[in-house]
Amino acid sequence: MNMQKWLKRFSFASMYGMFLILVMGALVTKTESGRGCGDDWPLCNGKFVPAYTIESFIEYSHRFVTGIVGIILLVNLILVFVYGKRKDAKWFVGGAMFFTILQAILGAMAVIWPQSSATLALHFGISLVAFAFTLLLALVYTRFGTMLSREGTPLTSGIRSAIWLISIYCYIVVYLGAFVRHTNSGGGCYGWPLCNGQVIPELTGATLIVFIHRLGAALLLVFIIWFYLVVRRSMQTQNNVFQAAKWSLILVVLQILSGGYVTLSYGYDWYLLASMLHTILISALFGVLSYLCVLALQSKRTIG
Structure with missing residues (x-):
């Protein structure tokens, strides 16, 4: 070998x-x-x-x-x-x-x-x-x-900036989720997607912490959808950036759904399993975004 x-x-x-x-x-x-x-x-x-x-x-x-x-x-x-x-x-x-x-x-x-x-x-x-x-x-x-596929289009400065900003923002959302766990605030919002039956609940204590995390996750979904649409218009499907953008969208949707599953399972036997699934999905999402950051760096060297 x-x-x-x-x-x-x-x-x-x-x-x-x-x-x-x-x-x-x-x-x-x-x-x-x-x-x-x-x-x-x-x-x-x-x-x-x-x-x-x-x-x-x-x-x-x-x-x-x-x-x-x-x-x-x-x-x-x-x-x-x-x-x-x-x-x-x-x-x-x-x-x-x-x-x-x-x-x-x-x-x-x-x-x-x-x-x-x-x-x-x-x-x-x-x-x-x-x-x-x-x-x-x-x-x-x-x-x-490998670097960007030969069939791909070099990344513009706007796309490269978007990749870095989305990745940094994702890390902030991850931190908020970890803060929810370590403050035992998971029960601050009962129900999903509404929080305690309200679009905007009373923003105090654990409810405020959970609501900020939910809002952050929703904005992350919006940013990744926008990024995917931009990439889809400008790149071929076999391009590594397009594939990573596609998986980012899939994983962020699954991550948000798993967050709802965590909330709905609160107090039940499968709560721990739901929480582990939530952790696995966010790890995969952050990994894909990190890969996009590397592609952005490689593209900058290539065209710069």
């Missing part, structure tokens, strides 16, 4: 592992298992093998998986820098390692020192960026890792 196959295998292993970390982190939050190991880190309640409580098992499993994935990513980093030929792969693996270490440090700090909900919400956002870097790294070794 040549080294390029090993690079591809470790890159995909890093991506799958980082995705698992992201989902497990959301599980820790949803089950309120963040204090399952007390104030100890990296041990769990002073033990290497923790007591078999549900909270400690969930929290310690998350730590264990993070450690294993960290080792895989480190091996991947060495392989890419020693044997890799593409500069973008080195940027992606370096970014993945940086944000993985950063999210691990923030996770440890959250255990040892109590953090505000605003700070805890940032932890998910950083994990999401780390996953996006591993996704981009894995795509390097697929057909999507």
Whole structure:
């Protein structure tokens, strides 16, 4: 087996592992298992093998998986820098390692020192960026890792700007969603799509937090629909940008529907499953938007 196959295998292993970390982190939050190991880190309640409580098992499993994935990513980093030929792969693996270490440090700090909900919400956002870097790294070794297809149209400055603005705005919406989780505000709006039976509810407390997140998600849908229509008019269907725009639209619609599912399942047994689905979809959407950002950078170099 040549080294390029090993690079591809470790890159995909890093991506799958980082995705698992992201989902497990959301599980820790949803089950309120963040204090399952007390104030100890990296041990769990002073033990290497923790007591078999549900909270400690969930929290310690998350730590264990993070450690294993960290080792895989480190091996991947060495392989890419020693044997890799593409500069973008080195940027992606370096970014993945940086944000993985950063999210691990923030996770440890959250255990040892109590953090505000605003700070805890940032932890998910950083994990999401780390996953996006591993996704981009894995795509390097697929057909999507090439630059814009030959049949495609170089991106205008307006489209490139739109890609970056939508991606940044999506990250803000993601942060708001994480803030809803960490403030336990999910019950602030009963019913969907209306909030407590009103188009504009009483904007106080948890209701205000959830309503802002819903409004942000609705605007994100509008922006992505507009972007898709612009791209469809100017590019061929086989173009990577068009395909990414199409999947962005599909995923944002599914994400909003899953948000409604989360609300309607509040208080039922399937609430946790709905929440995990919501996390999976937003991770996929942010990954696709990150890929669009890379295409925008490549297009700028090509025509600039």
